Amino acid sequence: MAATVNVEEGNGSGPTWTVITSGRYCTTDSYNPGSNYPCVVPTSGNNYSYWKHHRIAWTGVGTQISNIRWYTPGNVASTWQLGTGGQLMVGLRDSGDHGCPTANYQQATGTQGTTGHYIKDATNGHDYYKSQAATPGDADNYTSASPLTVDTTVYNANGASKSVVTQVKLVTDATQGDKSNITFTFLYDEI
Amino acid sequence: MRTTINPVMDEGLSTMEAPITLMYWALEDLDGTTYVLYDLATGEQHKVPDPNFRRWKSVAWIPFTDASFVDLINERQAQLPNPSYVDLSTLPVLHVKLRDDEEARVFFRGKIEYSDFYECGECGTAFLWMREDTEPYPVCPKCGACNTWFCDIHGEVTPIFLQNGERRCPICEKQGPPRGCSLIRRLFLRTAVRKELAYCIQVKRGDIITEYVINKDGIVTVNSL
Ligand SMILES: [Zn+2]
Ligand SMILES: [Zn+2]
Numbered sequence: 001m002a003a004t005v006n007v008e009e010g011n012g013s014g015p016t017w018t019v020i021t022s023g024r025y026c027t028t029d030s031y032n033p034g035s036n037y038p039c040v041v042p043t044s045g046n047n048y049s050y051w052k053h054h055r056i057a058w059t060g061v062g063t064q065i066s067n068i069r070w071y072t073p074g075n076v077a078s079t080w081q082l083g084t085g086g087q088l089m090v091g092l093r094d095s096g097d098h099g100c101p102t103a104n105y106q107q108a109t110g111t112q113g114t115t116g117h118y119i120k121d122a123t124n125g126h127d128y129y130k131s132q133a134a135t136p137g138d139a140d141n142y143t144s145a146s147p148l149t150v151d152t153t154v155y156n157a158n159g160a161s162k163s164v165v166t167q168v169k170l171v172t173d174a175t176q177g178d179k180s181n182i183t184f185t186f187l188y189d190e191i
Numbered sequence: 192m193r194t195t196i197n198p199v200m201d202e203g204l205s206t207m208e209a210p211i212t213l214m215y216w217a218l219e220d221l222d223g224t225t226y227v228l229y230d231l232a233t234g235e236q237h238k239v240p241d242p243n244f245r246r247w248k249s250v251a252w253i254p255f256t257d258a259s260f261v262d263l264i265n266e267r268q269a270q271l272p273n274p275s276y277v278d279l280s281t282l283p284v285l286h287v288k289l290r291d292d293e294e295a296r297v298f299f300r301g302k303i304e305y306s307d308f309y310e311c312g313e314c315g316t317a318f319l320w321m322r323e324d325t326e327p328y329p330v331c332p333k334c335g336a337c338n339t340w341f342c343d344i345h346g347e348v349t350p351i352f353l354q355n356g357e358r359r360c361p362i363c364e365k366q367g368p369p370r371g372c373s374l375i376r377r378l379f380l381r382t383a384v385r386k387e388l389a390y391c392i393q394v395k396r397g398d399i400i401t402e403y404v405i406n407k408d409g410i411v412t413v414n415s416l
Pocket of ligand 1: 313
């Protein structure tokens with residue numbers, strides 16, 4: 001009696017939630033950018049991908065779904081050769097769940113084709129995270145042994161979780177070009 | 192490094208389906224009444240009597256070992272809008288008898304992995320690729336196709352990669368005004384999703400919660416929370 005659970009990406013101002021088909025980080029707001037709008041290595045300072053919202057959505061829940069968490073293999077920065085201090089960043093809250101409620105979704109913006117706005121940017125950052133004392137975390141710190149707490153809500157009906165908000169940060173010694181394949185993981189409890 | 196993969200990884204699941212269930216819970220109440228996830232006679236699924244901690248005589252996860260029981264359940268599931276199929280397994284029984292001062296609950300732990308992979312537009316082969324010095328760009332392990340760069344004047348070239356993301360033709364660069372290259376993409380990034388279930392029992396005694404988890408490979412882990 002397992003629910004059907006899928007990973008979704010949110011895009012646009014609506015937003016539109018689409019079952020993930022290509023999670024490539026890029027410099028436009030698209031769930032499937034193809035080879036367009038790649039991340040760009042900066043000549044100075046930092047460049048960012050547009051941020052992404054990823055959540056799980058489910059149908060056919062038995063009694064409840066709860067304890068939603070997320071993790072990486074812990075070697076994203078080195079595998080993607082993001083440079084010294086480059087990383088996959090994840091939006092963090094000062095307390096409680098780190099996931100962004102669907103009502104607080106905010107469309108990713110930036111300079112298309114060059115850089116996204118930093119999640120924590122005081123002006124153009126993500127409203128749910130930019131005023132927090134916490135700075136966005138290094139996703140490599142969240143592994144199967146210590147996953148990110150996305151959502152502790154107990155859900156009793158069909159629906160969707162809060163979102164993990166992530167973006168790639170590239171520095172000047174990052175490597176331009178095709179990226180190695182990486183696996184990300186959501187966990188949830190269900191009965 | 193290139194590894195050919197089945198893009199719908201593991202167990203033939205498409206991304207839109209529920210994971211296959213290999214075990215069902217059975218709960219023995221203090222008065223001897225038993226509750227089971229699937230009705231043993233009809234295959235109908237039952238909700239858990241209580242999703243929270245409470246006292247039981249014993250709680251268990253039991254593998255499906257009876258083919259006719261599996262068929263019965265799957266026939267019923269096929270009628271439902273969100274079918275969730277079960278399958279035979281050789282996993283061990285996970286059975287916990289509770290003491291008078293212990294409470295327990297059972298639940299599934301779902302895991303969804305999503306990862307990108309390359310798909311060859313020429314021959315359809317799906318493969319994983321890790322950047323290495325010997326192979327700095329992805330190449331199809333079956334037909335050798337790769338993404339190439341094209342100069343309007345000089346045809347296929349190996350471009351100069353500029354820091355700002357611009358790719359320039361190396362021949363034009365030497366001979367005159369710089370000219371950009373366009374990408375001919377033969378390898379496409381796709382996302383594969385892998386779903387699996389683990390089977391969990393938590394036992395609470397005072398402030399201490401002990402968690403027993405058995406995964407689809409039969410590995411049991413025990414943690415104190
Ligand atoms: Zn090929
Ligand atoms: Zn040329």
